[in-house]
Amino acid sequence: MQLIDIGVNLTHPSFAEQREALLTRAYAAGVCQMLLTGTSLEESAHALDLCRQLDASGRRLFSTAGVHPHDASSWNSASVNELKALLKQPQVRAVGECGLDFNRDFSPRPAQxxxxxxxxxLAVELQMPVFLHERDADERLLAILRDYRDRLPAAVVHCFTGEKRALFAYLDMDLHIGITGWICDERRGSHLHPLVREIPEGRLMLESDSPFLLPRSLRPKPKNGRNEPAFLGEVLREVARHRGESPERLAAHSSACARQFFGLPTLDETEGK
Structure with a gap:
């Protein structure tokens, strides 16, 4: 059983001393390919460097490049060309993480x-898929996306945590949906339980968003409290349970979806271990 993790914050400082070991654990757990998330121009360049350093085969680690809404205040006239140069690198497979965050408003909304x-x-110009972030901003995000959607090859709302209204609006716009360990949180994620069965095959992908969102249902829990791609199987089991399908079936179609969305190579069974 092969899994693809579409959201790993491998540039996070908490991973600095153990990236090789983390990848070894992920591969052993069946997570055969990963997308490293870029959240600023600097972090996007770092994610690309990690792909080059840690994956000699060029078949396991890929990245996104973009500017997160938290960092939107840093966006300026030079940012477009800097980002375009990153997006032209072969390991970079999507524009983002970009979007809107009206929950924390770390950057002013007009800047976001x-x-x-x-x-x-840029995604339209380069014909690349988009890796989207949204918190408390689904209506505004949808309004902006309407002007671009017909010209975009694809877009995924990563780490979806919203309500039924937002989910159905995203699906109506032919967007993909990324589900994280949020669904394993009995305090704030249980509303996702009936919603995940509404996401069609071919539109659903799984992600750890590590080191964040450690699945609360995971046993035993790591002493450091940090999430990592090796724990993606816990998200798989929880989503499969609420979709009423086997983990094997969910792994197959969610990974096939991710492979198509990001244009990833198919690995044979020996590569997947």
């Missing part, structure tokens, strides 16, 4: 919207 629109325009 400007950075998002210019990144969507």
């Amino acid at each position: 919207e400007k950075a998002l629109e210019e990144q969507l325009a």
Whole structure:
């Protein structure tokens, strides 16, 4: 059984001393390919460097490149060309993480919207899929996306945590949905239990979003409290349970979806271990 983790924050400082060991554990757990998330120009360049350093085969680690809404204040006239140069590298498979965050508002909303629109325009120009972030901003995100969606090859709302209304609106716009360990959180994620069965095959992908969102249902829990790709199987089991399908079936179609979305190579069984 092969799994693809579409969201790993491998540039996070907490992983600095153990990236090789983390990847070894992930591969042993069946997570055969990963997308390393870029959240700023600097972090996107770092994610690309890690792909090159840690995956000599060029078949397991890939990345995204973009500017997160938290960092939208840093977006300026030079950012487009810097980002375009990153997006032209073969390991980089999507524009993002970009989007809107009206929950924390770490950057002013007009700055978030400007950075998002210019990144969507780049995705259209380069014909690349988009890795989207959204918190408390689904209606505004949908309004902006409407102007670009017909010209975009694909887009995924990563770490979906919203309500039924938002999910159905995203699906109606032919977006993909990424599900994380949020669904394993009995305090705030149980509303996702009936919703995940509404996501069609071919539109659903799984992600750890590590080191964040350690699945609360995981046993035993790591002493450091840090999530990592090796724990993606816990998300798989929880999503499969609420979709009423086997983990093997879910792994097969969610990974096939991720492989198509990001244009990843198919691995044979010996490569997947």
